[in-house]
Amino acid sequence: MKKWVGSGVRAGLALTALVAGCNRSDAPVTPRRAGEALRQAARRLAPPFRPPVDGLVTDQQVDQYIRVRRAAKGRTDAETARALGIAPEEISWTRARVVEVLVALDEKRVREASAEVYAKALSSLRDTRAKTRDPADIRVLDEQIAALERERATVRQEETPSTVLLSNMRRIAGRRAELEALAP
Secondary structure, eight states: OTTTOOHHHHHHHHHHHHHHHTOOSSSOOOHHHHHHHHHHHHHHHSOOOOOOTTOOOOHHHHHHHHHHHHHOTTSOHHHHHHHHTOOHHHHHHHHHHHHHHHHHHHHHHHHHHHHHHHHHHHHHHHHHHHHOOOHHHHHHHHHHHHHHHHHHHHSOOOOOOOHHHHHHHHHHHTTHHHHHHTOO
C-alpha cells in the first residue's frame, strides 16, 4: 500500500487529520473554524518560499509587502505575514529587494545633487577667472579649479546597476513615497 500512496494522497490525509484534530472540543464545527483550520493546514503543508531565480520582484509581492507593513501595528513582519496567510520568508525577501531599490534610488539622487553642486561651483570659478586680469589671481583661480576638478573625479562614479536591480527599480520607483511612508 505504501507504494501507491503518493505525496498528494499523504497531503490530503494530513489535511484531513489536521482539520479533524482542530475540533477536539465538543463545540460544533462552524464554517469559520473549518476555514481557519484549512488555512493553517495549507500554510503548514505549503512548500517553503524560494526566491525567484531571476531575482525580480513582482507587483503582487510589493502589494503583499505593503499590506503586511500596514497591518503590522507593533508586530513583526513575520508575525503579521503569518496572520495574513503570507509566507514570512517571502516578505523578508521582498523587503530586502525594496530596501535595495530605495538605497539605489537614494544613491542616484545624491550623485545627481553632488554633480550639480560641483558644476555650479566650477562654473562660478570659471566665470570669475574669465573676468580676472591679474596673473596672480588667475593662477590662484586655476589652482582652485584644478583642485575642485580633482575632488569631483574622486567622488564615487556611478556604477552601472545590474539588469535585475534596474528592473526592480523601474517596478518600485513609482511606489517609492508609499513604501518610504511605511518605514521599511
